[in-house]
Amino acid sequence: MDWFTAPDLWLSRLLFQRSLAVIYVVAFLGAALQFRALIGERGMLPVPRFVERVPFRRAPSVFHRHYSDRFFAAWAWTGCAVSVALVAGVDSLLPLWAGMLLWLVPWAMYLSIVNVGQTWYSFGWESLLLEVGFLAVFLGNDEVGPPVVVLFLLRWVLFRVEFGAGLIKMRGDECWRRLTCLDHHHETQPMPGPLSWFFHHLPKPFHRVEVAANHVTQLVVPFLLFAPQPVATAAASLMIATQLWLVLSGNFAWLNWITIVLALSAVDFGTTAPRTPGPPLWYTIVVLAVAALVLWLSYHPVRNMISRRQVMNRSFDPLHLVNTYGAFGSVSRVxxxxxxxxxxxxxxxxxxxxxxxxxxxxxxxxxxxxxxxxxxxxxxxxxxxxxxxxxxxxxxxxxxxxxxxxxxxxxxxxxxxxxxxxxxxxxxxxxxxxxxxxxxxxxxxxxxxxxxxxxxxxxxxxxxxxxxxxxxxx
Known part of the structure; x- marks a missing residue:
């Protein structure tokens, strides 16, 4: 079973899992602190009204069975606690099957929140967290080496995030093709950051370079993720650098950070692999079955990605297992x-x-x-x-x-x-x-x-x- 695992990428897996758990903490914390006014019993878009008109099969959620503000608060804070446990590495102290179940818990809990969150949870990074979180369940722990199949599925997610965003820009606003979008974007983006004013006032020729570099990173570099090492590491590192630039220039919730986390899973840090036993047969079967499911569900996202009528940030299944992504197909001038x-x-x-x-x-x-x-x-x-x-x-x-x-x-x-x-x-x-x-x-x-x-x-x-x-x- 040497083909099934990539032991040398154990550090990549470790950094990916701990960083993803931190994002889970942030997501659950935001839900716990903001839900009452947004979707609570007296919120602007109350969950009880939503579940009355939307059936469970369209939006699977525990809140179809019961909702109260107290129950939602307990749910969100429990999600925080489980995520903190994952940050601390509790999954590595458990048997393989138990560690996988522990990773399944925050995914299922956050799915229940997103599926009743309505317009407040309609952002692409919500579905991205769920898709990545689902794959994280099958990455294993210290009992096995990182499974190659899951690592490549994570690269497939990263490919769709970047390439989908690049395509929708080229098909959308003409300023992306003219390399002029960043003359406006830093000023008109949804939520500027403390450095956005300075980014906006960079020389216009520099903005042209920024846009051109963005096109290369999103339309060319993603294909290199599937190349042998060290090419894949170089591609992922370039994506990380680009995302850090975006972190400095604006406030995009955890979109940039989860993209960085995805890229970490493709970086080979060149560390010596610890000895691990071969994967059990049941684990191999489960991972291959999940890979087959993801490839089957990828049909609609791929079809959307290559369509001239490409849409951004769309889920094609109620579990948000495989989604389509994209951002800023058009840029406001004012x-x-x-x-x-x-x-x-x-x-x-x-x-x-x-x-x-x-x-x-x-x-x-x-x-x-x-x-x-x-x-x-x-x-x-x-x-x-x-x-x-x-x-x-x-x-x-x-x-x-x-x-x-x-x-x-x-x-x-x-x-x-x-x-x-x-x-x-x-x-x-x-x-x-x-x-x-x-x-x-x-x-x-x-x-x-x-x-x-x-x-x-x-x-x-x-x-x-x-x-x-x-x-x-x-």
Whole structure:
């Protein structure tokens, strides 16, 4: 069975497994801290309503059998605890079969969350975590060498992530073909990071080089992942360097980090392999069966990838086992932001004392510099970016957000950086306005200290109040 394992890649497996477990921790932590306002019993898109209209077969989840906020919280925190155990290497202390079952637990638990998360969990990195997490179940532990078949399946995922993203760029916005997309992207991306302003102000010729290098990394280098070593290691290392560049330039939750983790599984660190016994027959059969299943399920993702009508971030099965990926097929030239404000006045007027709600990650106050949040995912902030692109993206939840703000809902306010109203005195009215944001120039930054300059565009939501305002404390 020498062909079945690659003992020299034991360190690659170790780094992959521990790093993936860290991403699981981040994912479960975000679910535990944000779910009440988003999908809780009184959330903007409550799970109980969702499971009433969507059958189990379309979205398998434990929450079809039972849901309460207390149960969801226990579920998410348990997922955190199991993931921490995997970070600590508990799976290596167990028999092979038990270690595999331990890895299966966070995958099944997070699947239950994603399948009821609705638009809050519709991002490509959710499906990517589930697909990679499923394959991690079959990587084994210290009892066996890393199975070659699973390592190549991980490279197959990485290939689809990178090559799919490259194809959708070339088929999409013409600025990718003209090498000009990065003239705008750092300014208009969903959630800028602390260095994004500086990336935007790099010389335009350098932006052309960035785009060209991106095309090479996504359209050429992925094929080298399946070449013999050390070529595969060089290809994976180049992908890691590219992803680290993206980490520095923006906040993309754990998309960049899980891509780096995938690439680690292809790197040969040249370490001496520890002695391991041959794999048991049952393990070999299970791994080969999983490989056959993945190859069979790859039909639709591959067909989508080669289609002229390629779509981004699509799951073709309810378990998210094999998916299609892609990002930024088009790039916005102008940045718009929805600014949410409230007033305590009984009659809302333009000259009323409107006070602005501050979000944690999305741009607001022009003088407030962006912070680094990735790999943590600020779900409301991301959806606010989509809302600014088109009100249609916010149709299912924005009204509920305004209602919660009018109630000074504690769980909703925890998603924000700051509310301008005290807990016992909610606003009488809330409105939303659309602004155009642009980065300031070097001169403007020196003179004003502001990294953004914003201009009012139009009303997004007129002043709105509850049908029956909550009673105020005397």
């Amino acid at each position: 940045r718009y932001e929805v600014v949410v404000e409230g007033t305590a006045d009984d009659v809302p007027r333009e000259d009323s004392a409107w006070r602005e709600y501050e979000f944690k990650g999305k741009p607001g106050d022009p003088r407030r510099w962006p912070r680094q949040f990735a790999p943590y995912h600020l779900r409301l902030d991301w959806l606010m970016w989509f809302a600014a692109l088109s009100p249609a993206y916010a149709g299912s939840w924005f009204g509920a957000l305004v209602e919660r703000l009018l109630e000074n809902d504690r769980d909703t306010l925890r998603l924000l950086r700051r509310s301008p109203f005290p807990a016992d005195a909610p606003p009488r009215f809330v409105r939303a306005r659309l602004f155009r944001y642009r980065y300031t120039t070097w001169r403007e930054l020196r003179e004003t200290g502001a990294c953004w300059e914003r201009t009012y565009v139009r009303e997004f939501l007129p002043p709105t109040r509850l049908a029956r305002s909550p009673a105020r404390n005397p």
